[in-house]
Structure formats: C-alpha cells, structure tokens
Amino acid sequence: MSNADDVPMMFRASVSGRCQLQYIDGNRNRDTESDIERWVSEWTIAELPSQPPTLSQHQSDDTCFSFQTIPYCITWRFVSNSGADPTIILPVIGARGFPYYPGSSMKGAFRQACNKIFPDRVVYYCGDRDSISPGILRFHGGYPTSNTWKNNLIDLAHPQQGWQVKNLDTRQKDGGAFVQISLHQPELKFGISSAIDLIGAEWQDIWQVWRVALSNGIGCRVSAGYGKSTERAESPLYKVTLNGQGVASTLLDSTPEFRPNIFRAALRGHALRIFGGLSDEDTAESLVKQLFGGIHNGTDWGLLSIGFRETKPFRWEKYGRYEMPYYEVKGELSWLLTQSVEDEKEKALKSLVNHLMQFSMLLGGFGRSWRRVDHRKFYPDEQYEKLIGCHWTWQKSLFLSNDPDDQLQAVGQVIDRVLNVAQSWMQRCQLELVHDHPAKWREAWCRDRAQVWGRVADDEGDSLAIKWFHQGYDEVLRGRKFVPTKQLKGTAVAGFTGNQDNPTRIGRLWHRMYPVTERIVRADGRQGFRQADQYLELLTFFPDTKGEDSKQLTEYLNRPKSPFTRLW
Amino acid sequence: MYHKAYGIIETLAPLHVGASAGEETGNLNLIFRDQFTQTGIIPGSSIRGRFRADMRQKRQWWLEKQLKEKQIVIPNSRVQTVEVGEGEKKKTLSRLEWLELQAKEQKITVPDLINENYWYGHSSVAGQTDGGTTEALVKFEYASLVWLPVFCPGQPIVWVSCPRLLKRYQQITDISYPIPKPVDGQYPVKLNNHRNRLFFNLGFLDNLKSTPELSAWVPLNSRVKPENLVVVDDSDIATIHDMALYRQTRTKLEDGAKKVENFFGFEALPEDSILVFPIAIRQSVSKVDIENKIAWKPFKETTTDLYLGGLESIGCGRTSVMLSGEYFTATSGSNYSQSQSIGA
Numbered sequence: 001m002s003n004a005d006d007v008p009m010m011f012r013a014s015v016s017g018r019c020q021l022q023y024i025d026g027n028r029n030r031d032t033e034s035d036i037e038r039w040v041s042e043w044t045i046a047e048l049p050s051q052p053p054t055l056s057q058h059q060s061d062d063t064c065f066s067f068q069t070i071p072y073c074i075t076w077r078f079v080s081n082s083g084a085d086p087t088i089i090l091p092v093i094g095a096r097g098f099p100y101y102p103g104s105s106m107k108g109a110f111r112q113a114c115n116k117i118f119p120d121r122v123v124y125y126c127g128d129r130d131s132i133s134p135g136i137l138r139f140h141g142g143y144p145t146s147n148t149w150k151n152n153l154i155d156l157a158h159p160q161q162g163w164q165v166k167n168l169d170t171r172q173k174d175g176g177a178f179v180q181i182s183l184h185q186p187e188l189k190f191g192i193s194s195a196i197d198l199i200g201a202e203w204q205d206i207w208q209v210w211r212v213a214l215s216n217g218i219g220c221r222v223s224a225g226y227g228k229s230t231e232r233a234e235s236p237l238y239k240v241t242l243n244g245q246g247v248a249s250t251l252l253d254s255t256p257e258f259r260p261n262i263f264r265a266a267l268r269g270h271a272l273r274i275f276g277g278l279s280d281e282d283t284a285e286s287l288v289k290q291l292f293g294g295i296h297n298g299t300d301w302g303l304l305s306i307g308f309r310e311t312k313p314f315r316w317e318k319y320g321r322y323e324m325p326y327y328e329v330k331g332e333l334s335w336l337l338t339q340s341v342e343d344e345k346e347k348a349l350k351s352l353v354n355h356l357m358q359f360s361m362l363l364g365g366f367g368r369s370w371r372r373v374d375h376r377k378f379y380p381d382e383q384y385e386k387l388i389g390c391h392w393t394w395q396k397s398l399f400l401s402n403d404p405d406d407q408l409q410a411v412g413q414v415i416d417r418v419l420n421v422a423q424s425w426m427q428r429c430q431l432e433l434v435h436d437h438p439a440k441w442r443e444a445w446c447r448d449r450a451q452v453w454g455r456v457a458d459d460e461g462d463s464l465a466i467k468w469f470h471q472g473y474d475e476v477l478r479g480r481k482f483v484p485t486k487q488l489k490g491t492a493v494a495g496f497t498g499n500q501d502n503p504t505r506i507g508r509l510w511h512r513m514y515p516v517t518e519r520i521v522r523a524d525g526r527q528g529f530r531q532a533d534q535y536l537e538l539l540t541f542f543p544d545t546k547g548e549d550s551k552q553l554t555e556y557l558n559r560p561k562s563p564f565t566r567l568w
Numbered sequence: 569m570y571h572k573a574y575g576i577i578e579t580l581a582p583l584h585v586g587a588s589a590g591e592e593t594g595n596l597n598l599i600f601r602d603q604f605t606q607t608g609i610i611p612g613s614s615i616r617g618r619f620r621a622d623m624r625q626k627r628q629w630w631l632e633k634q635l636k637e638k639q640i641v642i643p644n645s646r647v648q649t650v651e652v653g654e655g656e657k658k659k660t661l662s663r664l665e666w667l668e669l670q671a672k673e674q675k676i677t678v679p680d681l682i683n684e685n686y687w688y689g690h691s692s693v694a695g696q697t698d699g700g701t702t703e704a705l706v707k708f709e710y711a712s713l714v715w716l717p718v719f720c721p722g723q724p725i726v727w728v729s730c731p732r733l734l735k736r737y738q739q740i741t742d743i744s745y746p747i748p749k750p751v752d753g754q755y756p757v758k759l760n761n762h763r764n765r766l767f768f769n770l771g772f773l774d775n776l777k778s779t780p781e782l783s784a785w786v787p788l789n790s791r792v793k794p795e796n797l798v799v800v801d802d803s804d805i806a807t808i809h810d811m812a813l814y815r816q817t818r819t820k821l822e823d824g825a826k827k828v829e830n831f832f833g834f835e836a837l838p839e840d841s842i843l844v845f846p847i848a849i850r851q852s853v854s855k856v857d858i859e860n861k862i863a864w865k866p867f868k869e870t871t872t873d874l875y876l877g878g879l880e881s882i883g884c885g886r887t888s889v890m891l892s893g894e895y896f897t898a899t900s901g902s903n904y905s906q907s908q909s910i911g912a
Contacts, residue, residue, distance in 0.1 A: 141883045193886075
C-alpha cells in the first residue's frame with residue numbers, strides 16, 4: 001500500500017503533482033488548495049503549544065550573566081529566509097515548529113547599527129575577527145509572542161515593471177506571481193544576554209542600538225518595507241503623511257491587505273519612465289538599479305529603502321454587489337538611505353525622491369488600480385457598485401498660487417522640475433542624456449510619447465473623464481439628448497480586464513483627480529494647508545501612433561473646444 | 569575510588585558542538601556524533617571546559633571584590649588587558665593575570681571552593697615539572713542524547729529515543745526499569761492524544777504501542793517535560809536525528825554593502841533536547857562541607873543555566889544543567905544549599 005499522499009508537503013519532492021510551492025493555478029476553483037496553502041496549513045495545524053518558547057528570563061540566582069528580553073512590533077511583514085528550500089523564501093523554523101529570527105541575523109543587524117551610533121564599542125559588544133576575541137553580548141534571536149503569526153502567511157508579489165512600463169503590447173505579460181512565506185505584523189520578543197554583569201545604563205545603550213537596527217529593518221527585503229519596526233527612523237531622507245483609499249489588494253485567500261511596497265513600486269516605475277525618456281534603456285535600467293537595487297547583471301544594493309507607519313490603521317469594508325474590499329489608510333511614509341554617501345550626493349538624492357514623490361502624487365496613485373480615480377468617490381452613479389481606482393492625498397501644496405486655474409497652468413512646470421532634477425542626478429552620475437534615442441518603452445517619459453491634459457473640476461462630482469470611460473465621449477445632440485459618439489470602454493486606450501482568449505491590457509491613460517490645496521496662515525501664525533472643493537482633473541496619455549482609438553482621442557483633445565488643456 | 573554523579577542537560581537554544589565556520593567555510597558545519605548511533609554528543613572536554621571557565625569567572629569576580637575591599641583601583645570592566653612594568657620588563661597582562669598579580673602582592677589566597685585549578689586539574693605553567701599540571705578531582709564523560717524532539721508538520725512534537733541511548737541513561741542514573749525497545753515492529757509510545765501513525769522522514773511508524781511506563785525515562789524535575797515519547801530501533805535513530813537537527817544557512821555580508829560574501833550552514837541539536845553525562849568525583853572530596861574537607865559545589869543550586877558549545881554569541885548553546893546522582897542526593901538537597909557558598 002502506498003501512503004505517499006500522507007507525506008507532509010515539507011518532505012516532498014519539488015516536482016509537479018507532488019509539491020510545487022511556487023505554482024499557483026490561476027484557473028483553480030476556491031475549493032482546491034494550492035500546494036503552498038496545503039504546506040502552510042500542515043505547518044500551522046501542528047499541535048503547537050499555545051505559547052511559543054519565550055526566551056525565558058534567567059531563573060537561577062547565579063549572576064553568571066544577565067539576560068534581557070524586549071518585544072517589538074513589526075509594522076508590516078517580516079521574513080528571514082531560512083535557505084531550507086531553494087525554490088522559495090521560507091522563514092527559519094525554530095523550536096517546536098515556531099518561526100524564529102536567528103541570533104546570527106540579530107548579531108549582524110546589531111553590529112551594523114552599533115557601527116553607526118557607538119563605533120568604539122563594536123568590538124566590546126560583538127567581538128573582533130582579527131584578534132579572535134569574543135564580545136560580551138550574546139544574541140538570542142526573536143520569537144513571536146503569540147500564535148497570531150499563523151495568520152496571512154502567504155505573501156504574493158507580482159513583479160510588473162515590464163508590463164506596467166516597458167511592454168509595447170500589454171497583452172504580453174511576463175513574470176506572474178511569486179510567493180513567499182512571511183509573518184504579518186508579528187510582535188517578536190528579542191533576547192540579548194551578557195557574559196558579564198552590566199549596569200542598567202549600559203543595557204539602555206544596548207537596546208538603543210537594537211532599536212536603531214529595527215528602524216533600519218531586519219530580515220530580508222527591508223528595502224521594500226519588510227522587517228521595519230514601529231520605532232521611528234532617526235533621520236529619514238524624506239518623510240510625508242499620506243491618506244489613501246480605494247480598492248484593496250488581496251491575498252490568495254481573498255483577505256485584503258495593505259502592502260507598503262506599493263510606494264516603492266510606484267517610484268521605481270516612475271523613475272524608470274523618466275530616466276527612460278532622458279536616455280536609452282540600459283542607462284535608465286542601471287540608474288534605477290542604483291537607486292532601488294536589483295540582481296540582474298550583477299547585484300546592486302539600492303540606495304533607498306522605505307518604511308510605512310500606519311497612523312490610522314488600514315481599515316476595509318465590503319462594497320457593492322461584488323463585495324469588493326474598499327480600504328482607508330493613513331500613515332507616515334519615509335524614504336531611508338541604506339548606506340552613507342557624501343553630503344552632496346545625499347542632498348541630490350533627497351531632491352530626487354522629493355520630486356519623484358511629487359510626480360507620483362500629481363499624476364497617479366499607489367497600489368492596485370493606481371491609474372484610475374477612486375470610483376466610489378468620483379463616480380456619482382448610484383447604480384454603479386463596482387470598485388475601481390484609488391485616491392491619495394497629502395497636506396502639501398505643489399503650487400505657489402491658491403487659484404485653481406493658476407495651479408492647472410503650473411502643472412507643466414512641476415513636471416519640468418522633476419525632469420530637471422532627474423537630469424542633474426544623471427549628470428552627477430556622469431551619464432549622458434540621450435534625448436533623441438529614448439528607451440523603446442510604452443511609457444518612456446518624453447515629449448513625443450507622453451502628454452498631460454487637464455482641467456479644473458468644480459467638485460468631486462464634476463469628473464468629466466470618468467464618464468468617458470463609462471459612457472463614451474464626443475457628445476452630439478440627437479433629438480433632445482446629447483449622445484456620445486466615441487467609446488473608451490474596452491479599447492486599448494482605456495485598457496480592460498480580459499480572459500484567456502482576450503488577455504488583460506493596460507490602458508494608455510492615467511486619470512487623476514488631484515485635490516486643489518490652498519496655503520493658509522493659521523491663527524498661530526504658522527503656515528497650513530486647506531483642501532478646496534475643486535480638483536485638477538488630469539489625464540496622462542501615451543498615444544499609440546498606430547492605434548485608431550488613440551488617434552480619435554488625440555483628435556478630440558486637440559479640438560479648440562476641448563474641455564481639456566494640454567499642460568505638458 | 570569515586571563518588572558517582574551525573575548531569576542532565578536540557579537545551580534552551582540550538583546546541584552546536586562540532587566544526588567551526590573557520591574550518592569548513594562553505595560547507596555544512598557538522599556536530600560531533602556518537603559512532604554507534606550517529607547521534608549528537610558533547611565531548612567531556614567541552615563540558616569540563618565550560619565548568620572550568622565558569623568557575624574561573626567566579627574566581628575573577630571574587631578577586632575583584634577582595635581587591636576593592638583593600639582599596640585597590642581596578643580598571644573599568646571594558647578594559648580586558650593591562651600593561652605593567654617599565655622599559656624592557658613591560659608586558660601586557662590579561663585582566664585576570666593582573667588581578668592575580670595584585671592579589672599576590674596583597675597576600676590574598678583564593679579559597680579552593682572557587683579555584684578551578686583545584687577541581688578540574690591545574691592548567692600547565694611554563695617552567696614547572698610536568699607543566700605544573702595536577703589530576704582533576706572531578707572528571708566528566710561525554711554527554712549523549714536521552715530524548716530528541718522532532719517537529720513534523722501536522723503532528724505533535726515527539727521526543728524520540730532508542731534502546732542504546734536509554735541504556736546509557738540507565739547505566740548513568742541507575743534506574744531499575746527494563747529498557748523499552750521495539751518488539752516485532754511494535755513501537756513503544758506515550759502520546760498525549762493517541763494516534764495511529766507518526767511520520768519521520770524515513771517513512772511512517774504505524775504500529776504504535778501505548779506504553780505509559782515510558783514516563784519513567786524522563787528525568788525527574790525536567791524543565792522541558794517531554795509530552796510525547798516514542799522509542800525506535802537503534803538502526804533508525806540516525807535518520808530521525810538527521811531530520812530533527814536544527815539547520816540554518818548563515819550568510820556573511822560584505823562590510824560595506826548588503827551583499828552576500830559567503831554562505832555557510834551549520835547544524836545543531838534542537839531546543840528542548842535532553843542529554844545525560846556522568847561525573848566522577850574523587851572519594852577524597854567531601855559530600856558536605858566539613859572542616860577542611862570541602863565539597864565540590866560548582867553552582868549555588870543544583871540546576872543552573874550554562875552555555876555549552878560554539879556560536880554562543882548568536883544565541884546557540886544556552887542550556888539548563890541539572891546535577892544529580894549519589895554524590896548530590898545522598899547528602900540531600902538541603903545540605904547542598906547549606907554548604908558554604910562563595911562567589912559573586
């Protein structure tokens with residue numbers, strides 16, 4: 001009798017039909033578990049004790065050493081790759097099957113942070129390789145403090161850089177989903193002990209070093225926001241509070257999740273578009289790799305990493321007939337330098353990040369459905385119960401004037417400033433601008449490929465383009481009614497969700513309702529901002545020179561009576 | 569000739585005694601194994617080294633305390649070496665050597681109770697006959713596994729042993745029960761919730777035979793308290809042991825960039841393993857502290873936390889060690905704590 005099917009997934013061969021953790025069948029129905037789901041459920045239903053090993057305090061009276069533990073929360077996800085399975089990133093599994101942050105990783109992160117704040121104590125705390133002398137500290141790693149680590153373990157990432165920015169034909173989508181196992185918002189209890197007796201003040205210093213390590217991020221993928229604690233970073237390169245709402249991303253089991261790596265993906269994509277407009281493909285790629293890191297053609301450690309601290313926690317509700325998840329979140333986004341660079345370069349980088357953030361906020365959103373405005377907010381059709389789009393705001397103004405029309409006219413200058421800063425960054429990197437041979441990508445940001453159109457909308461019900469997407473545009477009077485004569489819905493310009501025979505396409509239009517913000521002087525004399533009723537309705541258009549739909553829209557926008565003005 | 573005693577080691581963190589990273593960079597750094605069962609051991613020399621180092625530290629603290637009382641200025645605790653002498657006589661002493669020198673000048677004599685050279689044999693001294701070494705009064709033998717925890721998805725943690733390992737435990741602890749062993753392919757188990765099969769990576773154990781008496785083989789006062797026990801054949805323990813070991817890939821990152829410079833893996837006995845080692849104590853040593861005959865008393869209590877093996881700075885090697893046996897029990901626990909205690 002063969003009992004091969006009873007063998008746990010952890011011990012199966014990584015072949016089709018036995019255990020392929022990376023493979024997720026897109027056409028599976030909800031009743032069939034994918035291999036990764038089965039792997040996780042086998043791991044988590046094991047009869048674990050209710051409390052994980054606690055890194056229990058030293059119990060004996062002998063004062064041979066002192067032992068301290070402190071729990072810290074991780075803001076989003078955390079993973080430290082065990083290397084146990086070459087096909088997939090899995091956490092290190094420690095005693096009794098609990099996920100575990102190894103002491104070796106902890107020591108490495110501590111040493112790095114200690115180098116920053118107490119460089120003269122690194123050898124004392126962590127030992128010296130040259131003289132092979134041990135340090136006084138032992139790093140015991142970290143265990144989750146409760147069994148909530150079992151929730152939301154399956155972590156899906158969809159690398160979309162090629163699809164979103166480069167591919168001329170978006171029916172072709174490469175990559176697909178990659179899966180890994182990471183812990184979702186765990187509280188981890190970390191242990192440090194000392195081989196000699198230490199006074200309280202010394203312990204405070206030691207834990208201060210550890211907090212710095214935590215604010216830099218622990219485990220892997222920290223540049224994308226993994227492994228960051230709620231401890232604030234001391235001096236981020238850039239910091240801003242953002243409000244977001246819209247349709248939420250979901251996990252494999254349809255649980256909504258807010259994924260802070262969307263900010264990194266957005267800026268990375270925009271950087272690629274902008275550098276791709278200023279230079280050729282290879283130059284643009286290498287610039288982006290230098291900023292955000294990458295592993296193709298040699299490994300590069302990116303200069304930038306993000307952290308996101310929710311100040312109003314991610315909340316979601318089911319909306320409409322399709323019960324789609326609608327979220328709201330508020331938080332502090334920070335961009336951090338991963339390594340020290342000379343002051344001038346840091347200043348330039350600060351400016352680059354600041355301008356890329358302006359570009360992102362002005363023209364689009366973040367995360368799922370970022371090219372569209374939040375339909376729940378801007379599409380006042382009561383019959384319409386589907387969720388599309390997102391809406392992001394901040395307490396900042398990109399413009400000097402409070403007048404909406406002036407602001408609209410200044411949009412082009414904002415974009416030009418972003419391009420200037422990107423050019424200076426390239427010159428700093430001693431790279432040449434190649435204006436005549438931009439990257440051959442769909443969304444390379446150059447004059448003959450990207451257009452920005454805009455108008456002032458009086459209030460949130462006054463979005464014109466959103467109606468174009470649903471009902472069509474270029475209305476003519478037929479009888480007593482204005483009837484649209486051209487359609488956007490389902491065209492290559494608008495994009496659509498497809499199926500196997502007619503694959504999904506990304507459209508060529510970004511639609512944004514950027515809130516008009518007024519500068520005000522508060523009663524206490526400090527400068528503040530107030531959101532006005534109006535919005536700048538902005539369309540970013542990458543026309544396809546060969547496509548009929550693109551031609552039609554271009555012609556319409558260019559008409560003298562067009563409601564939109566070309567801004568860039 | 570000897571008093572008999574033994575120690576029970578319960579691992580509170582992964583325990584690695586074996587090859588170090590420096591020796592086998594790029595490979596899996598293996599732990600030492602017993603040649604018959606191929607299961608992890610801790611050599612007697614490692615255990616003795618730890619006891620010696622522990623007591624040496626106690627001696628150092630005692631010296632610092634005594635010198636402070638005599639108003640001698642002692643360098644702060646971060647200073648590990650001290651320079652003495654002038655000109656050609658100038659030399660660098662370790663902190664302990666410096667303390668010893670000061671103590672000699674002050675005519676302070678270290679009591680035998682906390683002198684590691686007295687209990688564990690004098691370390692060699694240059695220029696003396698036989699290197700100045702002496703025979704140890706306390707001798708250690710290697711520690712072998714008694715129970716090894718195995719995690720497998722979908723089933724409770726089970727602690728596994730085999731007749732050969734249990735036999736050594738029996739010989740050391742003098743327990744009088746017959747050694748449990750699989751008979752006719754039936755495996756003795758004691759499980760919290762009975763189940764029909766257990767998976768190990770060699771396959772399934774199907775023929776489980778409920779054997780409540782297995783509890784007798786769990787050391788008394790055990791901190792770990794194994795809940796699910798199973799005894800397998802001597803020939804199977806090696807494979808199960810391989811599955812149970814804690815294994816981790818470590819990476820050395822470049823100093824200036826977050827790039828991997830080196831990979832090296834290590835294996836270790838997992839947390840919650842239970843091991844046993846015998847101790848022999850010269851008959852001349854007192855069991856209790858009577859006048860000039862002093863008792864061997866390495867810790868304040870009979871149970872203490874000790875670090876064994878390597879990779880201590882990255883959280884490995886934390887164990888709870890419990891001393892027991894004729895030497896300790898015949899005097900009853902109360903005498904142990906009544907005997908004079910010197911130390912920090």
